[in-house]
Amino acid sequence: MMTTTATVERTIAKGNSAGTGFLTIEEPNKWFNLSRFASPAPTIPPTGTTARLTLDGKGYVRSIEPVSSQIPATIEDVPFLEMGASEPKGQLRAPTPRRTDGTEVRLRCLQAAAIFLADRPETNGLGVISLAEKWAQWATAS
Numbered sequence: 001m002m003t004t005t006a007t008v009e010r011t012i013a014k015g016n017s018a019g020t021g022f023l024t025i026e027e028p029n030k031w032f033n034l035s036r037f038a039s040p041a042p043t044i045p046p047t048g049t050t051a052r053l054t055l056d057g058k059g060y061v062r063s064i065e066p067v068s069s070q071i072p073a074t075i076e077d078v079p080f081l082e083m084g085a086s087e088p089k090g091q092l093r094a095p096t097p098r099r100t101d102g103t104e105v106r107l108r109c110l111q112a113a114a115i116f117l118a119d120r121p122e123t124n125g126l127g128v129i130s131l132a133e134k135w136a137q138w139a140t141a142s
Contacts, residue, residue, distance in 0.1 A: 004057040009067060012051060015044040035060035102140060109135040 010024035010032075021033040022044050034042050035056060042064040045051055054063040113132040117123040 005062065006055045008053050008055065009050060010053055012045055012047050012049050014047060019044060032061050033059075035062050038062045102136075105139050106132070106136045109133075109139060 010026050013023045013025045013028065015022040019034075021031050023031060032053065032055075034044070038061070042061055045064060045066045050067045052065040052067055053061050054065075056062050110128070110132040113128045113135060117128050117131065
């Protein structure tokens with residue numbers, strides 16, 4: 001029996017916490033799942049990595065070969081996810097100049113606090129802001 005495979009090049013947008021699947025920038029509505037039968041088992045590269053994916057006839061990822069890695073330069077370069085959404089909102093934007101007034105640190109702390117507290121239903125928006133302010137104070141302390 002002949003197996004059909006396809007090779008595509010995609011940029012990793014977000015992997016799941018179990019390490020069994022990921023989303024790509026090029027196809028934000030399609031979830032790529034790793035094949036349980038691939039040997040060696042593929043490993044999902046970091047977000048921003050462009051990789052060559054080999055897909056089996058059912059669309060499962062049999063192998064991942066990193067082609068290039070593009071680490072986002074600023075917070076504006078990261079594709080954000082809406083709370084509860086399963087797909088990236090928008091596309092990556094061109095890098096913007098770095099701010100020197102502390103805004104970038106505050107934004108990164110706000111994003112980190114939101115992600116950290118996302119699974120805690122007892123926390124509201126004020127809790128996220130409070131935690132982000134504490135982390136920003138710690139991050140900018142000299």
